Amino acid sequence: MTDPNIDFSMVLASAVHDMKNSLGMLLNSLDELRGEHEQSLAGSDKFNMLQYEAERMHNDLVQLLGIYRLGENNLSAHIDEHFVPDFLEEHLARHIPLLQGLGLKYSIAADDINGFFDEDLLTGVLNNTINNAIRYTKSQIRLIAREEDGYLVLGVEDDGQGYPESMQHTGTLSFKSLDFNTGSTSLGLFFASSVAKLHTEGECTGSIKLHNGGSLGGGVFEIWLP
Structure with a gap:
């Protein structure tokens, strides 16, 4: 018999937290282990996979909590x-040990600009996007930042095969429009789109854009903030 006093969504949110x-x-311990045993672990496929999957799970839980709060x-x-350049450098640094372990190149192409945004929310978006780019890139990723049409544009590029046509998107996403059969990417995109919509200036609202090309010729994720 179900206890009517139990708020199961709150229980789940607490467990996820x-x-x-x-x-x-665990991720901090993995970073320390890599530093202590750099020679033996640097090229370990199993260790790199462990760190990548732990990071991906951590990002998913951050997004789930955000969507619950939403x-x-x-x-x-x-x-x-x-x-903005300092913000991007700080968040790329978190992924450098794994990038180096996987033999992937990385760079930042950011204008010397200031931006107005929620640091914690954008951290969640960036970490997930970088982690996703690591999964699909061939050899390198790049973080980008610029001002365009009155918006701050933050993005992640890779040199992989790019987004399939069904995923290329501009604007905002609704939860009902997501197809979770395609994998966990949909959750990340919905979270990023929700974060973008929370950033407003007058009548302007943030949005996301997925397309192919960029300076590396692969997938390009961008979040546009007014």
Whole structure:
């Protein structure tokens, strides 16, 4: 018999939060292990896969918590000013040990600009997008930032095969429009789109854009913030 006093969604959110924190500690330990045993682990496919999958799970849990808070009308953007190149360098640094372990090149092409956004929310979007690019790239990824048409554009490019036509998208996503049969990418895109929509300026609202090309010729993910 179901206890009517149990809020199962709250129980799940609490469990997800605990798992997210545990995975964060695991990721820190993996970074320390890589540093302590750099010679033996640098080219270990098993260790690289372990770190990649742990990062992917951590990102999924961050997104699940964000979407839960969105459903509870408890997710809002706390806008502060940030120097964009420093922001990108800081968040790329988290992935450098894995990138180096996989033999992938990485770079940043960012204008010297300031942006106004929620650092925590954009961190979740960037970490997931970088992790996704690591999965599909051939040899390198690049973080980009520029101003265009009154928007701050932050993006991640890779030199993989690019997004299939069905995934190329401009604007915002609704939860009902997602096809979860295609894998976990849909969750990340919905989270990124939701974060973009929380950034507004006057009548302008943030959005995401997925297309192919860019400077590396593969997939390009962009988040546009007014």
